[in-house]
Amino acid sequence: MVTVTDLDTPFLAVDREVLESNLSAMAGLAAERGISLRPHAKTHKCLEIARRQLALGAVGLTVATVGEAEVFAAAGCDDLFIAYPVWAAGHRAERLRALAERVSLSVGVDSAEAAELLGKALAGTSARALVELDSGHHRTGVHPAEAGQVAVAAERAGLPVAGLFTFPGHGYGPGNRTPAALDEARTVAVAVAILRGRGIEPAVRSGGSTPTAGVAERELAAAGVVGEGLTELRPGVYAFNDAQQVELGSADWSAVALTAMATVVSRRADTVVLDAGSKTLGADQPGWATGAGRLPDHPDARVVALSEHHATVVFPPDVSPPALGSTVRVAPNHVCNAVNLADELVVTARGQVVDRWLVAARGRNR
């Protein structure tokens, strides 16, 4: 048996029991809400986890790029949604068409121009579009008032519109989870009415994120949100969770399945330096975060600085920092970016290494 502290650091370790508990919990939450679960595979990029999600009842996978779709399609996943306003020009158009000939494919669209290209690229296939809505995150997606125009443009371009999707990314902020879920519900309800007014039935209404997925229907009802709700949830991070989810209140430490294993390489007074830096954890640090990651076993410690191969961690005055050479677990702020930096995940059970999973879609970001 290999124990997890026997391996050269830094590397990403996944606690299999916590992972499986997280996967079951979200499958149960979707079932309780009576809606479909289509997990976002950009978080794990890993066939072993996708298979577990599908076995637990997921209707298919969400991906962010054509490259991710290619990896999961090749592995036998036959229902994929590229939740992105794909620009179907050049070689990418050919790749999309090849995908649509192989799997049940949905793609995002947020402009008439993109719809035109998608219509050409996907003509004669069974691919469908979902119109992207901006529900308050102000990234991609149209205001619901414009959803009808985009949907009509898609259908005119020969691309059937299966429905709507949105990402309530503004839920990533302290206290923002419920307001973002309300924005999402209201935006979708308005857009449903608009599409129906144009004679298009949005059978698929896809939303959700890890922070907002747990906002219960009753909170939405209590806030007076009426109309058509979501039919599908697309959370990704929930499989592993991360420091951000803990700081947002959407997970607790016992639900953090992935951590970087790091070694204390330098130590002075109240401060240690670990060998897991931004090339292991990613450099994400939203303004509201307490640092550049967290130490689940030392919740009062703060990661005050991160360079490529260094995490500088300050401990409270009454705590003796871990010794030189000791192994410390670090939860990245944003697990999706950490996973995309790793070639493999070291799978553990009770501190023993039980498997290694390839990050099959690592770097497949176009």
Add this chain to the structure above:
Amino acid sequence: MVTVTDLDTPFLAVDREVLESNLSAMAGLAAERGISLRPHAKTHKCLEIARRQLALGAVGLTVATVGEAEVFAAAGCDDLFIAYPVWAAGHRAERLRALAERVSLSVGVDSAEAAELLGKALAGTSARALVELDSGHHRTGVHPAEAGQVAVAAERAGLPVAGLFTFPGHGYGPGNRTPAALDEARTVAVAVAILRGRGIEPAVRSGGSTPTAGVAERELAAAGVVGEGLTELRPGVYAFNDAQQVELGSADWSAVALTAMATVVSRRADTVVLDAGSKTLGADQPGWATGAGRLPDHPDARVVALSEHHATVVFPPDVSPPALGSTVRVAPNHVCNAVNLADELVVTARGQVVDRWLVAARGRNR
């Protein structure tokens, strides 16, 4: 011929002429200062660039990890410095020893405990230690007053001390370049005296970073910094430069050799969304940066938000943002993290694709 706009975005493109000009300029600067150049290969992780640096007179390469050292040693680079306080335990000790039996190896050390382990791992090889100094960045490294103790501990452990090194990383801040170079010079001068007092001659005195490398000796002399200067510079970023270097004033746009090629996938009013996000550019954003990267061809635009596959870019009111589907170049904030996300670099000359270079040490971060 393939033009660079024919490829599916996002990807990293390197302008070969700008790269070669940057490599020559730094080689010239080191020659003018009369000191050695040992470029940090963590920036490019690329054999083709390492070979160019060595051909231009570099005395060897700097690396950050044992894994990077293994890649460059296997490719025939026979003089490597691991500029990191390596903790030589377990399997890592065996890997270090194998390296030291193959190449001329130097390693960093900043504690007696680490020196002890290094001494055991490297006994009987020609490997040498450089004591790491904290010259003001407050990451790893000891105060110069403690350099003697660490050096003596290393020699007692059987590990010869070849000298000192420091990274003036606090030069990464507006107006900080010259003060950080002064701190570096003063710290090294003090530590040289201390080591000599212990009977150890620090023949190698290694420092430098891209922002501080250009701070001229005469500025140091004018500030009254006396004593022994550096014998070696270790800049890395200068090969490519990035948005940070431009905003720090250590490079201008014409010296930015690497950019991400991205497509405009969404557009509204003064804002466009590009398909290069943090999985292409990295998520680095120091507090003093104007955004999450810069557009060299649109210097007044600001990257106001970055998600994994989206860069949200706002243009000034009097500028029409680029059209949907157009290709836009993005300079990452921190090029080292961007390169570590890519499997290959697309090499261009006058807009044509002329080569593809493997990022050979991508992910070799332990």
